Amino acid sequence: MRILLVEDEQPLARYIEAGLRKHGFAVDVAHDGQTALDKCELTPYDVVVLDRNLPRLHGDTVCRRLAERGTSRVLMLTASGAVQDRVEGLTLGADDYLGKPFAFSELVARVLALVRRSAPARPPVLRAADVALDPARRTAERAGRLLHLTPKEFGVLAELLAAGGDVVSAETLLTKVWDEHADPFTNAVRITVGTLRRKLGEPPLVETVTGAGYRIRPCAPD
Numbered sequence: 001m002r003i004l005l006v007e008d009e010q011p012l013a014r015y016i017e018a019g020l021r022k023h024g025f026a027v028d029v030a031h032d033g034q035t036a037l038d039k040c041e042l043t044p045y046d047v048v049v050l051d052r053n054l055p056r057l058h059g060d061t062v063c064r065r066l067a068e069r070g071t072s073r074v075l076m077l078t079a080s081g082a083v084q085d086r087v088e089g090l091t092l093g094a095d096d097y098l099g100k101p102f103a104f105s106e107l108v109a110r111v112l113a114l115v116r117r118s119a120p121a122r123p124p125v126l127r128a129a130d131v132a133l134d135p136a137r138r139t140a141e142r143a144g145r146l147l148h149l150t151p152k153e154f155g156v157l158a159e160l161l162a163a164g165g166d167v168v169s170a171e172t173l174l175t176k177v178w179d180e181h182a183d184p185f186t187n188a189v190r191i192t193v194g195t196l197r198r199k200l201g202e203p204p205l206v207e208t209v210t211g212a213g214y215r216i217r218p219c220a221p222d
Contacts, residue, residue, distance in 0.1 A: 004045040006036040033057025045072045052078040067093020073114035126161035153196045169213035
């Protein structure tokens with residue numbers, strides 16, 4: 001899942017970024033409103049975590065423009081937790097609102113809830129054949145066997161399961177699971193899919209569709 005964090009207080013931004021990455025999110029960061037909009041022009045983020053008081057372009061304006069585009073869910077952060085401020089934020093088009101200071105576990109839970117509300121909506125636990133992946137608990141298992149996955153392997157499996165058997169291109173996986181620093185010409189996706197396959201074991205679950213990408217096999221072999 002790809003997140004854009006928009007926060008002008010850089011120490012706080014680094015703290016939130018590190019915490020989100022620890023929970024397996026791919027995170028890009030912007031420190032002002034205009035940069036945030038520029039990044040959103042290039043990348044379809046799953047969720048934008050947006051501070052309200054931003055330089056260059058106020059967070060309210062950013063929120064309104066993102067809501068007009070309708071491409072990303074917006075979680076607005078603000079130092080004010082007053083009811084009127086929450087109402088204003090939601091009226092601007094934010095999908096959720098969280099006052100500072102906040103418990104990090106609540107931030108993660110709200111981000112995951114917004115991802116589940118995306119179109120098409122994602123269930124709380126992603127399943128296919130005998131595989132189950134729980135984004136909130138950061139666990140994945142096959143036939144009751146716990147899978148020890150790296151963050152990138154976990155992210156790739158989540159995207160493939162969420163696609164419900166549809167083909168997911170390598171470019172899409174790179175966009176969703178890696179951040180803006182990823183080299184678009186890298187073999188990272190192919191390598192990660194290879195290690196994921198080995199950890200999933202038999203029978204094979206991830207299928208390569210030549211020239212198109214990867215998908216979860218429509219029917220698991222007996």
